Amino acid sequence: MRITDLMIQETMIMDLQATTKAEAIDELIASLNRSGRINDPVLFKEMIYKREAESSTGIGGGIAMPHAKTTAVNEPTVVFAKSRKGLDFEALDDQPAHVFFMIAAPEGAGNTHLRTLAALSRLLIDSDFISQLMSTDTPAEVSALFDAKQAEAAEKEAAKEKAKAEKAANAASASTTGQQQNTSGVIVGNANSEDFVVAVTACPTGIAHTFMAEDALKKKAQEMGINIRVETNGSEGAQNVLTADEIARAKGVIVAADKNVEMARFDGKPVLQRPVSDGIRKSEELIRKAVNGDAPIYRSQGGNAKEEGASAGKISVGSKIYKDLMNGISHMLPFVVGGGILLAISFLFEQIASPENPIVQLLQTIGGGTGAFHFLIPVLAGFIAMSIGDRPALMPGMVGGLMAVNSNAGFLGGLAAGFLAGYVVIGLRKLFKGLPKAIDGLKPILLYPVFGLLIVGAISFYVFDPIFGLLNTWLVDALGNLGTGNAVLLGLLLGGMMSIDMGGPFNKAAYTFAIGVFTSSGNTDGAWMAAVMAGGMVPPLAIALATTFFKSKFTEQERKSGLTNYVLGFSFITEGAIPFAAADPLRVLTSCILGSAVAGGLTQLWSINVPAPHGGIFVAALANHALLFLLAVAIGAVISGLILGLWKKSPTLVK
Numbered sequence: 001m002r003i004t005d006l007m008i009q010e011t012m013i014m015d016l017q018a019t020t021k022a023e024a025i026d027e028l029i030a031s032l033n034r035s036g037r038i039n040d041p042v043l044f045k046e047m048i049y050k051r052e053a054e055s056s057t058g059i060g061g062g063i064a065m066p067h068a069k070t071t072a073v074n075e076p077t078v079v080f081a082k083s084r085k086g087l088d089f090e091a092l093d094d095q096p097a098h099v100f101f102m103i104a105a106p107e108g109a110g111n112t113h114l115r116t117l118a119a120l121s122r123l124l125i126d127s128d129f130i131s132q133l134m135s136t137d138t139p140a141e142v143s144a145l146f147d148a149k150q151a152e153a154a155e156k157e158a159a160k161e162k163a164k165a166e167k168a169a170n171a172a173s174a175s176t177t178g179q180q181q182n183t184s185g186v187i188v189g190n191a192n193s194e195d196f197v198v199a200v201t202a203c204p205t206g207i208a209h210t211f212m213a214e215d216a217l218k219k220k221a222q223e224m225g226i227n228i229r230v231e232t233n234g235s236e237g238a239q240n241v242l243t244a245d246e247i248a249r250a251k252g253v254i255v256a257a258d259k260n261v262e263m264a265r266f267d268g269k270p271v272l273q274r275p276v277s278d279g280i281r282k283s284e285e286l287i288r289k290a291v292n293g294d295a296p297i298y299r300s301q302g303g304n305a306k307e308e309g310a311s312a313g314k315i316s317v318g319s320k321i322y323k324d325l326m327n328g329i330s331h332m333l334p335f336v337v338g339g340g341i342l343l344a345i346s347f348l349f350e351q352i353a354s355p356e357n358p359i360v361q362l363l364q365t366i367g368g369g370t371g372a373f374h375f376l377i378p379v380l381a382g383f384i385a386m387s388i389g390d391r392p393a394l395m396p397g398m399v400g401g402l403m404a405v406n407s408n409a410g411f412l413g414g415l416a417a418g419f420l421a422g423y424v425v426i427g428l429r430k431l432f433k434g435l436p437k438a439i440d441g442l443k444p445i446l447l448y449p450v451f452g453l454l455i456v457g458a459i460s461f462y463v464f465d466p467i468f469g470l471l472n473t474w475l476v477d478a479l480g481n482l483g484t485g486n487a488v489l490l491g492l493l494l495g496g497m498m499s500i501d502m503g504g505p506f507n508k509a510a511y512t513f514a515i516g517v518f519t520s521s522g523n524t525d526g527a528w529m530a531a532v533m534a535g536g537m538v539p540p541l542a543i544a545l546a547t548t549f550f551k552s553k554f555t556e557q558e559r560k561s562g563l564t565n566y567v568l569g570f571s572f573i574t575e576g577a578i579p580f581a582a583a584d585p586l587r588v589l590t591s592c593i594l595g596s597a598v599a600g601g602l603t604q605l606w607s608i609n610v611p612a613p614h615g616g617i618f619v620a621a622l623a624n625h626a627l628l629f630l631l632a633v634a635i636g637a638v639i640s641g642l643i644l645g646l647w648k649k650s651p652t653l654v655k
Helices: 021-034 041-054 111-123 127-134 139-169 171-175 209-224 244-249 276-281 283-292 317-352 358-367 372-389 391-406 410-431 442-480 484-500 505-520 527-549 556-570 574-583 585-605 616-622 626-647
Strands: 058-060 067-070 077-087 097-106 196-202 227-234 237-239 252-257 271-274
Touching (some): 021 041, 021 077, 021 097, 041 067, 058 276, 097 127, 111 139, 111 209, 196 244, 196 276, 196 283, 252 283, 271 276, 271 283, 276 283, 317 358, 317 372, 317 410, 317 505, 372 391, 372 410, 410 442, 410 505, 484 505, 484 527, 484 585, 527 574, 527 585, 527 616, 527 626, 556 574, 556 616, 574 585
Parallel strands (some): 196 227, 196 252, 252 271
Antiparallel strands (some): 077 097, 227 237
16 A cells, blocks of 8 residues: 555645644644544544653654544544644654644554555655655645655565575575665664664554654664664554564663563563654664663563663652552552442432342442452552562452451552552562572462562551551541531542543542542442542533633634533543643633532532442432532533633634
């Protein structure tokens, strides 16, 4: 397939009018939408910004490649655009972007399309080619340039394959050639060089940066006379997978990735872990450090990398704790949502029938304390521990969590047990490090489980469970006995936190607190869940209202996107407001925080309980005061919508 089959001329923008990153993204999405290549501009924009939040797709060298893979895409498409003046796209080299490629890939994109997108990405490493693109004046010239470049690349590839076959037939001749071929899966560099490194490249969507980093590393290694093998983790999965022999022979490992890759195989090797963008723009630095062994020694199963180079990256303590905590919460949430909603439905049936009704008993058994809810704290603790100490920490963490449940130490006890188990296993690794290598195989299956369980169990039984049991009892009693004024203040705080970062740490902290009370109070009345749910529903509903009643303040694209936020808001999907917040953070976030805080406070003023941890309007009927809950959400959304609509400047004034 030709690149120009995806880069259709009708979507090209030869003179981009945007002056900011947000405007550029809107203009590119508008071109996709006009051509019918996407079916949901709001969702597509949300996924674009989600990718940008992970790392800027302004890769430097004047190029920006915003991209997303989502069900919002009808057909795989690449929108080409260029800006003569350039604009700030938050590029990695802090230089303005002039050439833009917005890649839209459907969720089920075929291998042919994905390989074509990979071929496009590799072409963009060539600075001369980018200069030629900047000199084009018409879409036809752009298409002709890409067709010629792809044909040239195909000819070179054919020539390399022919040369490879000839060398295979004549080993003696191959040994004197000195250069191996730069094809996928083949070692690149100087055949006589003893310097050999391996690399893995990966990005979240796997359709652009993965292959640009691969090509950049290969080209730079060939220039430096260093042998390299690069594995790519793209949309088609892992390609050119590194062998155990290659990893063993390598002087160092480069992992240029923005998503998780298989790391255990690199145990004991110097490993540079960098963003995929560094593989593109800092390829020479990475290769040189890998060859010299200037990298931390990677220890699998949770051991921290040993710092051996001045450049070794460090993760802040706060970021590490947050990452470990989120690993536990993300694995616990399916139990919370599934079990919580079944419990809430059982309460509804109980009002209609009786507690002895078979359906009520079935739902409460499946969702409640002997079903899904029974696993909440053990799963939380187990996966916090696993994030810290890898698999050997999972079992002691889960047992510690179960002990917290049985001793009334609850959510707080489970958190403590999870972190304890993770660091106990790390400590055991250091303690057993000096044992003979002959018994290394016994460590994960005997020593870590037995000693880990004993230590975590003893500390939990004698220290954590009594302390956190008392603390948990006090917290539940204190929250239950809050006066109306204090309850409203806490509701204001929780509701507002849901809008501060719309899915980030503040949002998750508020939701986690509500879950903790929800699971530890002995009854699932959901008072604080009402506050966070109302606060989380307000932002997308406020956006929807503002775009509906203040149409002149928004572009046509934004008004269409606003309609989708009605559905997202009713469904308690706060993230629907993210694209608007990213484009105008001061006005959108301030407006939403105020409305969300009001909604959260009103739920406590009116003593509203929502006995379900998710669902939005679809579980509102389960609230003790369903109409008041909906009224609290409506008031908060109207307040935020009015503030945003009155405060926001019209599109013409913004420009």
